[in-house]
Amino acid sequence: xxxxxxxxxxxxxxxxxxxxxxxxxxxxxxxxxxxxxxxxxxxxxxxxxxxxxxxxxxxxxxxxxxxxxxxxxxxxxxxxxxxxxxxxxxxxxxxxxxxxxxxxxxxxxxxxxxxxxxxxxxxxxxxxxxxxxxxxxxxxxxxxxxxxxxxxxxxxxxxxxxxxxxxxxxxxxxxxxxxxxxxxxxxxxxxxxxxxxxxxxxxxxxxxxxxxxxxxxxxxxxxxxxxxxxxxxxxxxxxxxxxxxxxxxxxxxxxxxxxxxxxxxxxxxxxxxxxxxxxxxxxxxxxxxxxxxxxxxxxxxxxxxxxxxxxxxxxxxxxxxxxxxxxxxxxxxxxxxxxxxxxxxxxxxxxxxxxxxxxxxxxxxxxxxxxxxxxxxxxxxxxxxxxxxxxxxxxxxxxxxxxxxxxxxxxxxxxxxxxxxxxxxxxxxxxxxxxxxxxxxxxxxxxxxxxxxxxxxxxxxxxxxxxxxxxxxxxxxxxxxxxxxxxxxxxxxxxxxxxxxxxxxxxxxxxx
Amino acid sequence: xxxxxxxxxxxxxxxxxxxxxxxxxxxxxxxxxxxxxxxxxxxxxxxxxxxxxxxxxxxxxxxxxxxxxxxxxxxxxxxxxxxxxxxxxxxxxxxxxxxxxxxxxxx
Amino acid sequence: xxxxxxxxxxxxxxxxxxxxxxxxxxxxxxxxxxxxxxxxxxxxxxxxxxxxxxxxxxxxxxxxxxxxxxxxxxxxxxxxxxxxxxxxxxxxxxxxxxxxxxxxxxxxxxxxxxxxxxxxxxxxxxxxxxxxxxxxxxxxxxxxxxxxxxxxxxxxxxxxxxxx
Numbered sequence: 001x002x003x004x005x006x007x008x009x010x011x012x013x014x015x016x017x018x019x020x021x022x023x024x025x026x027x028x029x030x031x032x033x034x035x036x037x038x039x040x041x042x043x044x045x046x047x048x049x050x051x052x053x054x055x056x057x058x059x060x061x062x063x064x065x066x067x068x069x070x071x072x073x074x075x076x077x078x079x080x081x082x083x084x085x086x087x088x089x090x091x092x093x094x095x096x097x098x099x100x101x102x103x104x105x106x107x108x109x110x111x112x113x114x115x116x117x118x119x120x121x122x123x124x125x126x127x128x129x130x131x132x133x134x135x136x137x138x139x140x141x142x143x144x145x146x147x148x149x150x151x152x153x154x155x156x157x158x159x160x161x162x163x164x165x166x167x168x169x170x171x172x173x174x175x176x177x178x179x180x181x182x183x184x185x186x187x188x189x190x191x192x193x194x195x196x197x198x199x200x201x202x203x204x205x206x207x208x209x210x211x212x213x214x215x216x217x218x219x220x221x222x223x224x225x226x227x228x229x230x231x232x233x234x235x236x237x238x239x240x241x242x243x244x245x246x247x248x249x250x251x252x253x254x255x256x257x258x259x260x261x262x263x264x265x266x267x268x269x270x271x272x273x274x275x276x277x278x279x280x281x282x283x284x285x286x287x288x289x290x291x292x293x294x295x296x297x298x299x300x301x302x303x304x305x306x307x308x309x310x311x312x313x314x315x316x317x318x319x320x321x322x323x324x325x326x327x328x329x330x331x332x333x334x335x336x337x338x339x340x341x342x343x344x345x346x347x348x349x350x351x352x353x354x355x356x357x358x359x360x361x362x363x364x365x366x367x368x369x370x371x372x373x374x375x376x377x378x379x380x381x382x383x384x385x386x387x388x389x390x391x392x393x394x395x396x397x398x399x400x401x402x403x404x405x406x407x408x409x410x411x412x413x414x415x416x417x418x419x420x421x422x423x424x425x426x427x428x429x430x431x432x433x434x435x436x437x438x439x440x441x442x443x444x445x446x447x448x449x450x451x452x453x454x455x456x457x458x459x460x461x462x463x464x465x466x467x468x469x470x471x472x473x474x475x476x477x478x479x480x481x482x483x484x485x486x487x488x489x490x491x492x493x494x495x496x497x498x499x500x501x502x503x504x505x506x507x508x509x510x511x512x
Numbered sequence: 513x514x515x516x517x518x519x520x521x522x523x524x525x526x527x528x529x530x531x532x533x534x535x536x537x538x539x540x541x542x543x544x545x546x547x548x549x550x551x552x553x554x555x556x557x558x559x560x561x562x563x564x565x566x567x568x569x570x571x572x573x574x575x576x577x578x579x580x581x582x583x584x585x586x587x588x589x590x591x592x593x594x595x596x597x598x599x600x601x602x603x604x605x606x607x608x609x610x611x612x613x614x615x616x617x618x619x
Numbered sequence: 620x621x622x623x624x625x626x627x628x629x630x631x632x633x634x635x636x637x638x639x640x641x642x643x644x645x646x647x648x649x650x651x652x653x654x655x656x657x658x659x660x661x662x663x664x665x666x667x668x669x670x671x672x673x674x675x676x677x678x679x680x681x682x683x684x685x686x687x688x689x690x691x692x693x694x695x696x697x698x699x700x701x702x703x704x705x706x707x708x709x710x711x712x713x714x715x716x717x718x719x720x721x722x723x724x725x726x727x728x729x730x731x732x733x734x735x736x737x738x739x740x741x742x743x744x745x746x747x748x749x750x751x752x753x754x755x756x757x758x759x760x761x762x763x764x765x766x767x768x769x770x771x772x773x774x775x776x777x778x779x780x781x782x783x
Contacts, residue, residue, distance in 0.1 A: 017765070024772055081758045118776040125769040132762060140580050144762035147587060151594055151766055155773025158598060167602045174598055175546055178591055179537055182553035185584055186530055189560035196573045198580065215523075521624070525631045529638055536642045544692055545642060548654050551685065552638050555661055558677075566668040566740035574743055575751035581673050582752055583759045589680050590763075590770045596692045597774035603696045 009084075011066040012051035013131040019044025020124035027117030034116040038107040038474070041120040045103055045127065049096040056089050056499070073506045078202045081138040085510060087503035088134040090343060091265045095130040098258035098350045099123060101478045105358045106250045108365070108472025115159045122159065123254065126152035130262040137273075139188045139198040139223075142266055143181070146230065150177045153259050157247040169246025176239040180229035187222030190215055200273040220287070223270055230263030232321045233328065234298040241305075244317035249361025252313065256320045257354025261346050264327050268339070271331050272507075291332040292425055299325025299432045306439050311370050312360050315439060316353065319396060322436065323349050329411060329425055333418050339504035341411030344496065348407040348489075352395045355482030359389045362475045372443060376450035385471065386447055388483040395486050397440040398433045402490040408433060410497070522563040529556035543602075547595045554588040623739065626667055633660045647693050651686060658682040669742035 023037045031037075054061035055072065067084050076083040103123060109116070129148025136142035154177060158170030188198055194216035195203045225236065232240040244252045271291070302322025309315040323345070330342020362385065368374050379386040395404035408429070415426035489496055529552055536549025558581050565577030637660055641653035658681035665674035752760060 020768075020772075079755070081756070115776065118773060121772050122769060125765065125772070128765060129769075132765075140583065140756075140759055141762065144583065144587065144759060144766065147591075148762060148765045148769055151590070152769040152773065154594060154598065155769070155777060158601060158777060159773070161601050161777055162605065164602070164605045167598065167605055171543070171598050171602055174595055175537065175550075178550040178595065179534075179553070181587075181591070182530075182533065182550055182557065185554060185557040186526075186560065189526075189557045189564070189580070192577055192580065193560060193564035196568060197576060521627060521631065525634065528635050532635070532638045532642065540642060542647070544647060544689060544696070545650065547689065547692075548641055548650065551654070551681075552641075552657070555658075555681075558673075559661065559664065562665050562668055562670045562673055566670060568741070571741075571743060571747065572751075572755075574741060575748055576756070578670060578673060578743070578748050579752045579756040579759065581670075582676065582748075583756070583763050585673075585676055585680050586763050587766060589685055590767050592685055592688055594770045594774050596688060597770075597777045599692055599696060601777045 009067065009071075009082075010131075012048045012055075013128055015044050015048045015051075016124045016128040016131065020121045020128070023117050023121040023124065027121075031117075032112055034109060034111050034113050035107065037117050037120040038103060041103045041124055042100065042107075044124060045096055045100045048127075048131075049093065049100065052089055052092045052096060055084070056086060056093070073510060075510065076137060076201060078197070078199055078205070080199070080201070081141045082132070082135040083137040083510075084135055085503070085507055086499075087268075087339075087343070087507040088265075090499060090503045091134040091261070091346075092131050094261060094347050094350055095127060095134065095258055097347075098254065098261065098354050099127040099130075101257065101351075101354050101358065101482065102250050102254040104481070105253070105361065105475045105478035107474025108362075108476075109250075109474075115161065119156065119159050122152040122156045126156065126254070126259060130258065133262045133265055136266075136269060137200055139191060139200065139203075139270070142200075142269060143184050143188060146184075146262060146266055147181060149259050149262050150181065150230075153177075153251075153255060156251050156254070157243065159251070160248060165246045166248055166251075169243045172239055172246075173243045176229055176243075180226045182226075183222050183229075184226030187219045187224075187226055190219030190222060194219060200269060204273055220271075224290075227263060227267050227270065228294075231260060231267055231328070232298070232324050233294055234301050234321075234325075237298065237301070237321050240321060241314055241317040244320070244357075245311070245313045249313075249357060249364055252317075253354040253357035253361065256317070256357055257350045260320070260324065261350065264324070264342075264346060267328065267331055268342075268507075272334060272339070288332060288334070289421070291328060292421065295325045295328040295332050296425065296428045297325070298322065298328060299429065303432050303435045303439075306436070309439075310372055312372055312375065312443075313357070313370060315372065315443075316356055316360065319436065319439070320349075320353055322432065323353065323396070325432070326408065326411060326429060329415060329429060332425070333415055333422050335414060335418050336501070336504045336508050337414035337417060338411065339507060340497070340500045341407065341414045343500045343504065344410050344493070345407040347496065347500075348395065348403040348486075351482045351485045352392050352404055355479060355486075356389065356392045356396070358475060358478055358482070359385065359392065362471055362479065365475075366471070372446055375443065376446050378446075379448035385479065388479050390444055390447070391483050391486050393440040393443055395490070397437045400490075401487075403486050403493065405490065406493040406497075522559070526556040526559045526563070529553070529559065543595075543599045547592055547599075550595075551588060551592065554584065554591075558584050558588075623667065627664070630660055630664050630667065634664065648690075651690050651693060654689065655682055655686040658686065667740075669740045671742075672745040672748055 019040050022040050026036055026040070050061060051064050051066050054064035055067045057069065072084050072089065073086050103120065106119065126149045129145050129152065132145035132148065133142060136145055154170055154174040157173050158167045160166050191203060192198050197203065229236045244255060247255060271287070299322045302318050302325060306315050306318035306322065309318060327342045327345050330338045330345070363375070363378070364370070368378070391402060395402035398404045398408045412426040412429050415422040415429065533549045533553025533556065536552065537546060540546055540549060561577045561581040561584065565574045565581070568574035568577060634657060637653050637657035641650050641657060644650055644653060658677060662674045662677035662682065665677055
């Protein structure tokens, strides 16, 4: 496999690389306007998104295909390091959507902001890493791709470089990320020792009767812990809240909506591919049970902790942890409808959670404080923005007519359909959804029921609050895009469901 | 693949190194020591790759493991550089690189 | 016990000891010295496993570059480089950990003493390895390159003195 072959097949991804290089170059020649960097980034992301949609067979876009239709979902050879599957392409689209939202919203930051070039350059490189995650068919390839995203995101968190808080969050993120990488590579080395290859296909064909049983088991266990850190699986979730809280708002949106989803897809690849090929359509025995328990623990712990938060970003971070639990249910169940549901849940979570973090960023830029109580009266002071925020919160709670309802519906009905133990998973999921309604409703009550006038928490004096600043076109368009997607696919999810369904069944049929 | 005692020996060694690395990450408070702990843990993975490659049944399998060791070594060196950049930036802002004293974000 | 397993035991004990000492000594500069010896001992293990190219790589990248990087980090973040305040020294947890590792090693030694000599490690010429790294596993190298690009772009910005 020569470099030219790789480069040809990754033409869309290379658009992102070119964009990143262009941004760094513009910085070197002393361009000092955020709009220039942002424009380059948005153009690169939109171009890549167009080509990914074309590769998925979207009507009217055939001319932009970069991968021949015969390659997508084609059977792959054991030595292949990457493969184009329709599920992978769908995930590429999801990652690009998250990057697009953040890139658009960041256009509203001050035009001469320091570090704008490095922000957009690293955003593009992190997205590039996620594009490679989505096509991986080999453990080392997958972990290296994750590492591109990880290294970019450590630096993204600290890109303001003069503020101690983001830098501390960056340091903590770095330590956890490096620990997670060390454990994952250790797991990969054990799997290499057990199967003589790091190819997921080879591992799949010899699973579960590996050359060396305990060795393989230990390898999967280390990978579970290593990747568990990435997706905030419950015993390994504590870092996420501090990092999301300490990071700049737009970066938090990208972490929750983008990079964490790449970790989830890595989870799909590592824990579904080998098992799917080796042992039929469902995970076998103890691994299935372990994942189910961890998934339920993740959603419960996240929800209970979210109930007790009084800071908006920490609340959203805990809610993000609990949502990861729902998505991991899909891996634990492992049937085609479950993967379809988990994919839908991940897609919904990008617009809901990234959107919510963007709203928090926009509201903070207007001069509102970080606490939930600071949002009182926002419904009257900013009616349109508040409706968008309310839509996102309702979607996260899973209320009908939003995208969040259908994603949970598909997932839970897949659990019931799978029967046995999984029915209890569905029950746990529904109970957790009900629990989460409490804290989302509390935010809505604060926004709409409590008066804006009253004691100003900043000054402690009575009187009208300070007037709010503007929203900006970038943030307005990103938030509007989220709201449209939430409502549109909340009313009619059929086109998405068809695509996800075919992606999930091809994924299971192919194994990679 | 090979005689069980040698496997036990090498896996014991890499396991011990991983444990030492984890112990360092959990207990040390100086950032430089944290970086060193991470390096020890990653070297455990590299040692595994080299060991399994040396006793692999065929050349392609052995070369896969050795190639993996090469890229992991390169990756770990990059990671250290990034970690140091974060330390230096934090040191300039805070004047201290001790995780415990500099951080309200507890590990 | 043959010569190889004897050499392995010595190197393995040295690796564990240097790694532990690096984390336990009180002076940060001594830490750097111990971690450098750790890297050198590991490269010795790679030579023992007939992975000569990796041994050299380990020496160049770790014992050379990474050690200097770490030393540089210590020097730029500490006014007095022989600082005592950093490390926390040897506490009860460390003693328990050390005892545990020594116990594991005792078992290993007992096992190795009775080991039969199998076939030794296979040796492969560096030319074959370079073909694998640059052709078959070229994509891995490409991805490492992207990691380095991200690290370069971000790290330079982070440590660059800004013009305020």
